[in-house]
Amino acid sequence: MGATKNGRRGKVVRMNASSRPLHARIHLDAIRHNYRIAKASAPSSRALAVVKANAYGHGAIEVARALAPEADGFAVACLEEALELRESGIRDRILLLEGVFAPDELAQVDAAELTMVVHCREQLDWVLAARPERPLRCWIKVDSGMHRVGFAPGDFGAIHAALGACAHVGELGAITHFARADEPGHPFIQRQLADFDRALGGKAVMSSLSNSAAVLSLPRAHRDWTRPGIMLYGISPFVASHPAAAELRPAMTLESAIIAVRDLAPGEPLGYGGRFVCDRPTRVGVAAVGYADGYPRHAPDGTPLAVAGRPTRLIGRVSMDMIMLDLTGMEDVGLGAPVQLWGDRVPAAEVAQAAGTIAYELFTGIGRRVPLIHEGV
Numbered sequence: 001m002g003a004t005k006n007g008r009r010g011k012v013v014r015m016n017a018s019s020r021p022l023h024a025r026i027h028l029d030a031i032r033h034n035y036r037i038a039k040a041s042a043p044s045s046r047a048l049a050v051v052k053a054n055a056y057g058h059g060a061i062e063v064a065r066a067l068a069p070e071a072d073g074f075a076v077a078c079l080e081e082a083l084e085l086r087e088s089g090i091r092d093r094i095l096l097l098e099g100v101f102a103p104d105e106l107a108q109v110d111a112a113e114l115t116m117v118v119h120c121r122e123q124l125d126w127v128l129a130a131r132p133e134r135p136l137r138c139w140i141k142v143d144s145g146m147h148r149v150g151f152a153p154g155d156f157g158a159i160h161a162a163l164g165a166c167a168h169v170g171e172l173g174a175i176t177h178f179a180r181a182d183e184p185g186h187p188f189i190q191r192q193l194a195d196f197d198r199a200l201g202g203k204a205v206m207s208s209l210s211n212s213a214a215v216l217s218l219p220r221a222h223r224d225w226t227r228p229g230i231m232l233y234g235i236s237p238f239v240a241s242h243p244a245a246a247e248l249r250p251a252m253t254l255e256s257a258i259i260a261v262r263d264l265a266p267g268e269p270l271g272y273g274g275r276f277v278c279d280r281p282t283r284v285g286v287a288a289v290g291y292a293d294g295y296p297r298h299a300p301d302g303t304p305l306a307v308a309g310r311p312t313r314l315i316g317r318v319s320m321d322m323i324m325l326d327l328t329g330m331e332d333v334g335l336g337a338p339v340q341l342w343g344d345r346v347p348a349a350e351v352a353q354a355a356g357t358i359a360y361e362l363f364t365g366i367g368r369r370v371p372l373i374h375e376g377v
């Protein structure tokens, strides 16, 4: 008991429904712990738990349900992600981080009582032309320097006035996003902060600026609502190591098992392209996980992993369904031995760095055929 296994698209998959030994264990108690760190780091702010992209691959419904008793609200990337949470019983605030993509979504934003970002003229026009049954909640996106989406700081006053004068707009907020909050102390952070404040021109507008990195390192940006994402999943948001991230607990353990073992002589090549060549008598283990499951194909020889709790390394090119690893000197490890790809013993950030990416991409890239096992429900 206590563990449920869930497939994608809301379909319930029975325990042990997958024949392969590969699964991702999701530690919901770690996510609750990490959310509490976000709250304690910004004690005067409310925190929207960012659960876009299926909660960064951790299962949006299960994560939202686990956090709902204490979370102030949630943030997602699109209407479908928001409705999935509403349908699973989440009643808290849900923010659409990119607002709507077409005007016909506004009826559902209204019916589901969602909060939306308004980041461009078209969205502004759609909101002004809408005829909702309840007042719409709009957070005006300010482009304070990221230059991805949002209104120029100088336009904020006019947009705020237009929405403020609209009878069917209720709550009004201001939101911006940092481009370099993961590099604490970088002068661009202060420039964005100053440009955001200048945009508001001293008006008392409910504001939201902080992603995980700013939650942990930038108290001046905490304001009314924070938006922690990656930190909830136990990953440091910082480029370099930072003490503020030390208490985070990893929330995903990607595990498989050894499905074949062989001994190779020095000089023998291994796997596609013979990328790895044995430089000594080598005991090779094969584990059931590959790039179709989300294990990065660009992981080089030497990428860390753990077998039966002991550290070892990837050898040979990652294939679609299998990887090879070095079992030399681990004579006692055989078929069925557990292999941890990332988790408590193998930091996902180290695997990501070895493969030239970030843990965000590893987590969101977990393949559909990998069952998620939620623990600590």
Ligand SMILES: *Cc1c(COP(=O)(O)O)cnc(C)c1O
Pocket (backbone or CB within 6 Å): 050, 052, 097, 177, 210, 211, 212, 213, 227, 228, 229, 230, 231, 237
């Ligand atoms: C994804 C996202 C966040 C969360 O960022 P993390 O780095 O994962 O904390 C916050 N705000 C916006 C606008 C986002 O798109």
